[in-house]
Amino acid sequence: MHRDPQVQLLLTGNEIMSGDTVDSNSALIAQRLADIGLGIYRKVTVGDDRALLCRELTAMASSADVLIVNGGLGPTVDDLTAVVLAEAAGVPLEEHPQAVAHLEAWCGRRNIPLDAANRKQAQLPAGSRIVDNAIGSAVGFELYLGKCRVICTPGVPGELRRMLDLIVDDLAAALTRPAQRHILRLQTFGLGESSAQQLINDAIPDWPAAVELGFRAGAPQMEIKLAVADAADLPLRERCEQRLRELVGDHIIGEGDTQLAAKVLELLSARGQTLTTAESCTGGLIASQLTRIPGSSQAFHAGFVTYANDIKSSVLGVSDATLASHGAVSEAVVREMALGALERARADYAIAVSGVAGPEGGTPDKPVGTVWLAWGTAEDLRTRCLLWPVERTLFQTMIAAAGLDMIRRQLLGLHSEPRYFAQRRAR
Structure with a gap:
């Protein structure tokens, strides 16, 4: 009876062990393997200790069909994956011509010299096969250790994501059963x-x-x-x-991987319309999420971060009288912020936010987590006060998403209120 290959995962790096870096790579690897019906049988995380890494890699390879090693491919002295795999396999390190060519091209695109530290990334175990890295300087590589296929991958999440496209396709092609759920x-x-x-x-x-x-x-x-x-x-x-x-x-x-900002830009671009943002408590996060997306300039031309009250007045034209009588966290202020941004950016839609991100600054009437949102057009500008009493960074993340979501809903003509309006209604 055919048996699916047993896959194990070895993560390396002191920064993961100390908690300085949160391990998201193992989840990404597991999700991509699940797409072809494979799971991770065992996962181990080890710091940058050469002897310990060698023992663990050897032990895991003795029981796995495929061992994915993540991390330790870089140019510094604590990047040990290549030397440890060579030691475990009993082969020398050699400068791999394909890896050198990759490094030369990578440095050339950045107009920087290929120095000795970077060239270290081309020192690979003899007999290694290169796995292309479309983004970073360090190639991936693989080598059989006994009957185990050891695949070494970069720790940088964006580089790993691109490399997994190649690795997963290759593993799927090797399966003798129908490969894909x-x-x-x-x-x-x-x-x-x-x-x-x-x-x-x-x-x-x-x-x-x-x-x-x-x-x-x-x-x-x-x-x-x-x-x-x-x-x-x-x-x-x-x-x-x-x-x-x-x-x-x-x-x-x-x-798939659709994100709110991308969806909003897609809907705006299809209509030939534009969006502007006027942000206080989110500090430009909404604009940042929009501009991360290639081609965003087609639908997003300007965003305003107006944190202090005098900047709300001087940049967006918010009335001093409105600020004095209602306070910065108010329906009246976010309406004026949105209308000011629409006028100055000559945009079709706006999102405006002003709130109390905390951990201090709350009052009995406006506790930490209170936020006023405004969204829409000059003719159809809508507002809502929500209470999202969570840690400051999470507050900003969720409020930025709520603003984008309300524009998405308006563009789609969705008239029902989202469930979080009832859950997060300010008292």
Whole structure:
């Protein structure tokens, strides 16, 4: 009987062990392997200790079919993966010509010299096969250690993500069974795991066992996953998706890796319209999320960060009288912020936010977590006061997402209020 390959994962780095870097890479690797029906049998994290790494790598390779090593490919003395794999395999380190060519091209694009520290990344175990790194300076590489295929990958998440496209496709091609589960990922905002599960339990008690239902919570979005193992069950998955959309469809942003900012820009660009932002408590986070996306200038021309009251007045034209009588965190102020931004940016839509991010600054009338949102056009400008009493950075993340979500809803003509309005209504 055919057995799927057993995959293990070895993470390296003192920064992961100390908590200075949060390990998101193992989750990414697990998710990508799950797409082809493989799981991680065992995961180990080890600091930058050469002897310990060598012992652990050797032990894991003795029981795994595939060992993915993550981290330790860089140019510094604590990047030990290549030397440890060479030691475990009993082969010398050699300068790999393909890795050198990659480094020369990488340095050339940046107009920097290829120095000895960077050249260290081309010293690989003899017999290694290169795995291309489309972004970074350090190539990935792989080598068999006995019967185990050891694949070494970079610790930088963006580089790993691109490299996994190659690795997962290669692993899938090597499987002798039908390789791929059929997975649909739906990105949502404004739903929590427990509330979403309860809604589904109540509304769809006959959820079929053949359709795997999963959730992955994050900030600000939550992913709902529908997966079937057999293509014959795809019509069943489609029926489940339809019922799910009927239940919480207004909270679904899109499929795959769709992000709120990207969805808003897509909707605006399709209409040939533009958005501006006027931010106080979020400090430019909304504008930052929009401008991270290539091509955002088509629909986003200007954003304003007006933190102090006098800047709200001088930059956006907020009335001193309004600020004095209502305070910066008020409906009147966010309306004037939005209208001022619309006029100055000559945009079609605006998002304006002003709130108490904390941990200090709250009052009995406006406790920490209070925020006023304004969104829409000059002719149809809507407002809402919410209470989101969470840690400062999370507050900013969620409020930025709420502003983008309300523009998304307005552009789509969704008239129902999101569930978080009731949950986060300011008292």
